[in-house]
Amino acid sequence: MNAFDLKGKTVLVTGASSGLGRQTAITASEHGARVVVTGRNNTRLNETYELLHGEGHQQILADLTIQSDIDRLVGALPILDGLVHSTGISELSPARFITEEVIAKTFRISFDASVLLTAGILGKKKLAKGSSSIVFISSISTRYPFVGGAMYISAKAALEAYARVLALELASRGTRVNCIAPAFVRTPMLNETAENFSQEAVNKIEERQLLGLGDPVDVANTIVFYLADASKWVSATNLILGGG
Numbered sequence: 724m725n726a727f728d729l730k731g732k733t734v735l736v737t738g739a740s741s742g743l744g745r746q747t748a749i750t751a752s753e754h755g756a757r758v759v760v761t762g763r764n765n766t767r768l769n770e771t772y773e774l775l776h777g778e779g780h781q782q783i784l785a786d787l788t789i790q791s792d793i794d795r796l797v798g799a800l801p802i803l804d805g806l807v808h809s810t811g812i813s814e815l816s817p818a819r820f821i822t823e824e825v826i827a828k829t830f831r832i833s834f835d836a837s838v839l840l841t842a843g844i845l846g847k848k849k850l851a852k853g854s855s856s857i858v859f860i861s862s863i864s865t866r867y868p869f870v871g872g873a874m875y876i877s878a879k880a881a882l883e884a885y886a887r888v889l890a891l892e893l894a895s896r897g898t899r900v901n902c903i904a905p906a907f908v909r910t911p912m913l914n915e916t917a918e919n920f921s922q923e924a925v926n927k928i929e930e931r932q933l934l935g936l937g938d939p940v941d942v943a944n945t946i947v948f949y950l951a952d953a954s955k956w957v958s959a960t961n962l963i964l965g966g967g
Protein backbone atom coordinates (compact mmCIF):
# COMPACT_ATOMS: atom_id res chain seq x y z
CA MET A 724 0.00 0.00 0.00
CA ASN A 725 1.17 3.52 -0.83
CA ALA A 726 2.10 5.37 2.40
CA PHE A 727 0.22 8.45 1.15
CA ASP A 728 -2.96 6.45 0.62
CA LEU A 729 -5.97 7.20 2.82
CA LYS A 730 -7.90 4.07 1.85
CA GLY A 731 -9.70 2.62 4.87
CA LYS A 732 -9.38 5.89 6.81
CA THR A 733 -12.29 8.08 7.91
CA VAL A 734 -11.61 11.80 8.23
CA LEU A 735 -13.67 14.69 9.62
CA VAL A 736 -13.04 18.07 7.97
CA THR A 737 -14.48 21.21 9.57
CA GLY A 738 -14.94 24.39 7.55
CA ALA A 739 -15.60 22.07 4.61
CA SER A 740 -18.17 24.37 3.02
CA SER A 741 -15.44 26.69 1.73
CA GLY A 742 -11.80 27.33 0.88
CA LEU A 743 -9.13 25.14 2.43
CA GLY A 744 -11.57 22.82 4.20
CA ARG A 745 -13.47 22.14 0.97
CA GLN A 746 -10.28 21.37 -0.96
CA THR A 747 -8.92 19.21 1.87
CA ALA A 748 -12.11 17.13 1.86
CA ILE A 749 -11.94 16.68 -1.92
CA THR A 750 -8.23 15.82 -1.98
CA ALA A 751 -8.57 13.40 0.95
CA SER A 752 -11.39 11.64 -0.90
CA GLU A 753 -9.21 11.44 -4.02
CA HIS A 754 -6.65 9.63 -1.86
CA GLY A 755 -9.31 7.11 -0.82
CA ALA A 756 -10.57 8.53 2.49
CA ARG A 757 -14.16 8.32 3.61
CA VAL A 758 -14.86 11.93 4.54
CA VAL A 759 -17.31 13.56 6.94
CA VAL A 760 -17.74 17.22 5.98
CA THR A 761 -19.15 19.86 8.29
CA GLY A 762 -19.90 23.57 7.98
CA ARG A 763 -22.82 25.95 8.49
CA ASN A 764 -23.94 26.83 4.99
CA ASN A 765 -26.18 24.08 3.67
CA THR A 766 -25.82 24.91 -0.04
CA ARG A 767 -22.04 25.22 -0.03
CA LEU A 768 -21.57 22.18 2.20
CA ASN A 769 -23.68 20.13 -0.18
CA GLU A 770 -21.58 21.44 -3.11
CA THR A 771 -18.48 20.09 -1.37
CA TYR A 772 -20.22 16.78 -0.67
CA GLU A 773 -21.13 16.44 -4.36
CA LEU A 774 -17.48 17.01 -5.32
CA LEU A 775 -16.17 14.14 -3.17
CA HIS A 776 -14.74 11.09 -4.91
CA GLY A 777 -15.80 7.58 -3.94
CA GLU A 778 -18.57 6.56 -1.59
CA GLY A 779 -19.59 6.43 2.07
CA HIS A 780 -19.17 10.14 2.81
CA GLN A 781 -21.34 12.11 5.24
CA GLN A 782 -22.32 15.78 5.53
CA ILE A 783 -23.40 17.27 8.85
CA LEU A 784 -24.42 20.91 9.31
CA ALA A 785 -23.18 22.44 12.55
CA ASP A 786 -22.35 25.85 13.97
CA LEU A 787 -19.27 25.07 16.03
CA THR A 788 -19.80 28.07 18.29
CA ILE A 789 -22.90 26.34 19.66
CA GLN A 790 -22.23 23.55 22.17
CA SER A 791 -25.42 21.63 21.33
CA ASP A 792 -24.35 21.58 17.65
CA ILE A 793 -20.94 20.22 18.64
CA ASP A 794 -22.62 17.52 20.74
CA ARG A 795 -24.98 16.57 17.90
CA LEU A 796 -22.07 16.45 15.40
CA VAL A 797 -19.97 14.28 17.71
CA GLY A 798 -22.93 11.96 18.31
CA ALA A 799 -23.40 11.45 14.55
CA LEU A 800 -19.72 10.74 13.83
CA PRO A 801 -18.29 7.34 13.00
CA ILE A 802 -14.92 6.39 14.52
CA LEU A 803 -12.36 8.73 12.96
CA ASP A 804 -8.77 8.17 11.85
CA GLY A 805 -8.26 11.83 11.08
CA LEU A 806 -9.56 15.22 12.14
CA VAL A 807 -8.84 18.44 10.24
CA HIS A 808 -9.81 21.76 11.81
CA SER A 809 -10.32 24.36 9.06
CA THR A 810 -12.80 26.82 10.54
CA GLY A 811 -11.92 30.46 10.99
CA ILE A 812 -12.83 34.08 10.44
CA SER A 813 -10.50 36.85 9.42
CA GLU A 814 -12.00 39.99 10.91
CA LEU A 815 -9.42 42.68 11.44
CA SER A 816 -9.41 44.88 14.55
CA PRO A 817 -6.88 47.62 15.14
CA ALA A 818 -5.84 47.49 18.81
CA ARG A 819 -7.83 50.54 19.89
CA PHE A 820 -11.08 49.03 18.58
CA ILE A 821 -10.80 45.69 20.39
CA THR A 822 -13.72 45.04 22.72
CA GLU A 823 -14.89 42.05 24.75
CA GLU A 824 -17.23 41.20 21.87
CA VAL A 825 -14.42 41.26 19.30
CA ILE A 826 -12.25 38.99 21.45
CA ALA A 827 -15.12 36.58 22.07
CA LYS A 828 -16.19 36.45 18.43
CA THR A 829 -12.74 35.64 17.10
CA PHE A 830 -11.77 33.19 19.82
CA ARG A 831 -15.09 31.34 19.76
CA ILE A 832 -14.61 30.20 16.19
CA SER A 833 -10.83 30.33 15.75
CA PHE A 834 -9.93 28.68 19.09
CA ASP A 835 -12.82 27.51 21.31
CA ALA A 836 -14.63 25.66 18.52
CA SER A 837 -11.63 23.46 17.67
CA VAL A 838 -10.78 22.84 21.32
CA LEU A 839 -14.36 21.94 22.33
CA LEU A 840 -14.91 19.75 19.27
CA THR A 841 -11.67 17.89 20.01
CA ALA A 842 -12.73 17.44 23.64
CA GLY A 843 -16.12 16.07 22.53
CA ILE A 844 -14.55 13.64 20.07
CA LEU A 845 -12.02 12.37 22.63
CA GLY A 846 -14.65 12.21 25.37
CA LYS A 847 -17.00 10.10 23.24
CA LYS A 848 -14.09 7.92 22.06
CA LYS A 849 -14.68 8.81 18.39
CA LEU A 850 -10.97 8.98 17.51
CA ALA A 851 -9.35 5.64 16.69
CA LYS A 852 -6.52 4.49 18.92
CA GLY A 853 -3.36 3.64 17.02
CA SER A 854 -2.38 5.64 14.00
CA SER A 855 -4.75 8.60 14.09
CA SER A 856 -3.99 12.20 13.22
CA ILE A 857 -5.26 15.67 14.12
CA VAL A 858 -4.38 18.70 11.99
CA PHE A 859 -5.00 22.34 12.89
CA ILE A 860 -4.76 25.14 10.35
CA SER A 861 -2.95 28.01 11.99
CA SER A 862 -1.36 30.84 10.01
CA ILE A 863 2.09 32.10 9.08
CA SER A 864 0.98 35.37 10.70
CA THR A 865 1.89 34.03 14.17
CA ARG A 866 5.50 34.52 13.00
CA TYR A 867 5.01 37.35 10.49
CA PRO A 868 2.15 39.45 11.93
CA PHE A 869 0.16 42.11 10.10
CA VAL A 870 -1.42 45.35 11.29
CA GLY A 871 -4.94 44.86 12.63
CA GLY A 872 -4.49 41.12 13.09
CA ALA A 873 -4.07 41.12 16.88
CA MET A 874 -7.11 38.98 17.66
CA TYR A 875 -6.85 36.66 14.64
CA ILE A 876 -3.16 36.06 15.31
CA SER A 877 -3.59 35.69 19.08
CA ALA A 878 -6.27 33.04 18.55
CA LYS A 879 -3.96 31.17 16.14
CA ALA A 880 -1.04 31.41 18.60
CA ALA A 881 -3.29 29.96 21.31
CA LEU A 882 -4.27 27.15 18.97
CA GLU A 883 -0.61 26.35 18.25
CA ALA A 884 0.15 26.18 22.00
CA TYR A 885 -2.91 23.98 22.58
CA ALA A 886 -1.83 21.66 19.75
CA ARG A 887 1.61 21.17 21.31
CA VAL A 888 0.05 20.11 24.62
CA LEU A 889 -2.44 17.87 22.82
CA ALA A 890 0.44 16.16 20.99
CA LEU A 891 2.00 15.39 24.38
CA GLU A 892 -1.25 14.12 25.88
CA LEU A 893 -2.26 11.91 22.94
CA ALA A 894 1.10 10.42 21.92
CA SER A 895 0.68 7.39 24.18
CA ARG A 896 -2.58 6.44 22.39
CA GLY A 897 -0.88 6.73 18.99
CA THR A 898 -2.49 10.01 17.93
CA ARG A 899 -0.33 12.57 16.15
CA VAL A 900 -1.11 16.27 16.38
CA ASN A 901 0.30 18.84 13.96
CA CYS A 902 -0.31 22.39 12.78
CA ILE A 903 0.21 23.89 9.40
CA ALA A 904 0.77 27.60 9.05
CA PRO A 905 -0.07 28.79 5.53
CA ALA A 906 0.74 32.17 4.09
CA PHE A 907 -1.87 33.72 1.80
CA VAL A 908 -3.83 31.23 -0.27
CA ARG A 909 -6.47 31.99 -2.93
CA THR A 910 -9.72 31.39 -0.99
CA PRO A 911 -12.84 33.41 -0.12
CA MET A 912 -10.95 34.53 3.02
CA LEU A 913 -8.36 36.22 0.80
CA ASN A 914 -11.15 37.94 -1.13
CA GLU A 915 -12.36 39.38 2.18
CA THR A 916 -8.85 40.68 2.82
CA ALA A 917 -8.92 42.35 -0.59
CA GLU A 918 -12.26 43.93 0.32
CA ASN A 919 -11.09 45.05 3.79
CA PHE A 920 -7.88 46.57 2.44
CA SER A 921 -7.46 46.81 -1.33
CA GLN A 922 -6.44 44.72 -4.30
CA GLU A 923 -3.14 46.60 -4.19
CA ALA A 924 -2.52 45.25 -0.67
CA VAL A 925 -3.14 41.72 -1.95
CA ASN A 926 -0.77 42.33 -4.88
CA LYS A 927 1.93 43.41 -2.39
CA ILE A 928 1.35 40.23 -0.35
CA GLU A 929 1.73 38.17 -3.53
CA GLU A 930 5.01 39.90 -4.38
CA ARG A 931 6.38 39.11 -0.88
CA GLN A 932 5.71 35.37 -1.27
CA LEU A 933 8.54 34.05 -3.49
CA LEU A 934 6.31 31.42 -5.09
CA GLY A 935 3.30 33.75 -5.18
CA LEU A 936 -0.08 33.04 -3.63
CA GLY A 937 -0.85 29.45 -2.71
CA ASP A 938 -3.66 27.39 -4.14
CA PRO A 939 -5.96 25.48 -1.74
CA VAL A 940 -4.66 22.22 -3.19
CA ASP A 941 -1.11 23.10 -2.01
CA VAL A 942 -2.45 23.13 1.55
CA ALA A 943 -4.68 20.08 1.01
CA ASN A 944 -1.78 17.95 -0.28
CA THR A 945 0.22 18.77 2.85
CA ILE A 946 -2.72 17.85 5.06
CA VAL A 947 -3.03 14.51 3.23
CA PHE A 948 0.60 13.84 4.17
CA TYR A 949 -0.22 14.51 7.84
CA LEU A 950 -3.30 12.25 7.70
CA ALA A 951 -1.50 9.41 5.95
CA ASP A 952 0.82 6.76 7.37
CA ALA A 953 3.64 8.55 5.49
CA SER A 954 3.83 10.89 8.50
CA LYS A 955 3.48 8.23 11.22
CA TRP A 956 6.64 9.51 12.95
CA VAL A 957 5.67 13.18 12.74
CA SER A 958 3.95 14.93 15.65
CA ALA A 959 4.00 18.28 17.45
CA THR A 960 5.22 20.08 14.32
CA ASN A 961 4.09 23.39 12.88
CA LEU A 962 4.86 23.53 9.18
CA ILE A 963 5.11 26.88 7.45
CA LEU A 964 3.60 26.80 3.98
CA GLY A 965 4.81 30.15 2.87
CA GLY A 966 5.66 29.96 -0.78
CA GLY A 967 9.25 30.77 0.18
Ligand SMILES: NC(=O)c1ccc[n+]([C@@H]2O[C@H](COP(=O)([O-])OP(=O)(O)OC[C@H]3O[C@@H](n4cnc5c(N)ncnc54)[C@H](OP(=O)(O)O)[C@@H]3O)[C@@H](O)[C@H]2O)c1
Pocket residue numbers: 737738739740741742743744761762763764765767785786787788809810811812832860861862863904905906907908909910911912913
Ligand atom coordinates in the same frame (compact mmCIF):
# COMPACT_ATOMS: atom_id res chain seq x y z
N1 LIG B 1 -6.96 31.54 3.07
C1 LIG B 1 -5.77 31.87 3.54
O1 LIG B 1 -4.97 32.57 2.90
C2 LIG B 1 -5.34 31.34 4.90
C3 LIG B 1 -4.01 31.52 5.30
C4 LIG B 1 -3.62 31.03 6.54
C5 LIG B 1 -4.52 30.39 7.36
N2 LIG B 1 -5.82 30.21 6.95
C6 LIG B 1 -6.72 29.52 7.86
O2 LIG B 1 -7.29 28.41 7.19
C7 LIG B 1 -8.60 28.14 7.71
C8 LIG B 1 -9.58 28.09 6.54
O3 LIG B 1 -9.53 29.31 5.85
P1 LIG B 1 -10.26 29.52 4.45
O4 LIG B 1 -9.44 30.46 3.68
O5 LIG B 1 -10.63 28.21 3.89
O6 LIG B 1 -11.57 30.31 4.95
P2 LIG B 1 -13.04 30.34 4.37
O7 LIG B 1 -13.06 30.01 2.91
O8 LIG B 1 -13.63 31.63 4.82
O9 LIG B 1 -13.76 29.13 5.15
C9 LIG B 1 -14.00 29.22 6.54
C10 LIG B 1 -14.82 28.03 6.94
O10 LIG B 1 -15.08 28.14 8.35
C11 LIG B 1 -16.45 27.82 8.56
N3 LIG B 1 -16.99 28.48 9.73
C12 LIG B 1 -16.92 29.80 10.05
N4 LIG B 1 -17.60 30.01 11.18
C13 LIG B 1 -18.12 28.82 11.57
C14 LIG B 1 -18.93 28.39 12.65
N5 LIG B 1 -19.35 29.25 13.60
N6 LIG B 1 -19.25 27.08 12.74
C15 LIG B 1 -18.84 26.19 11.81
N7 LIG B 1 -18.08 26.53 10.75
C16 LIG B 1 -17.73 27.84 10.64
C17 LIG B 1 -17.15 28.33 7.31
O11 LIG B 1 -18.41 27.67 7.23
P3 LIG B 1 -19.71 28.37 6.55
O12 LIG B 1 -19.18 29.12 5.36
O13 LIG B 1 -20.54 27.19 6.18
O14 LIG B 1 -20.29 29.25 7.57
C18 LIG B 1 -16.17 27.94 6.23
O15 LIG B 1 -16.39 26.61 5.82
C19 LIG B 1 -8.90 29.27 8.70
O16 LIG B 1 -8.62 28.82 10.00
C20 LIG B 1 -7.91 30.36 8.31
O17 LIG B 1 -7.58 31.18 9.40
C21 LIG B 1 -6.25 30.67 5.74
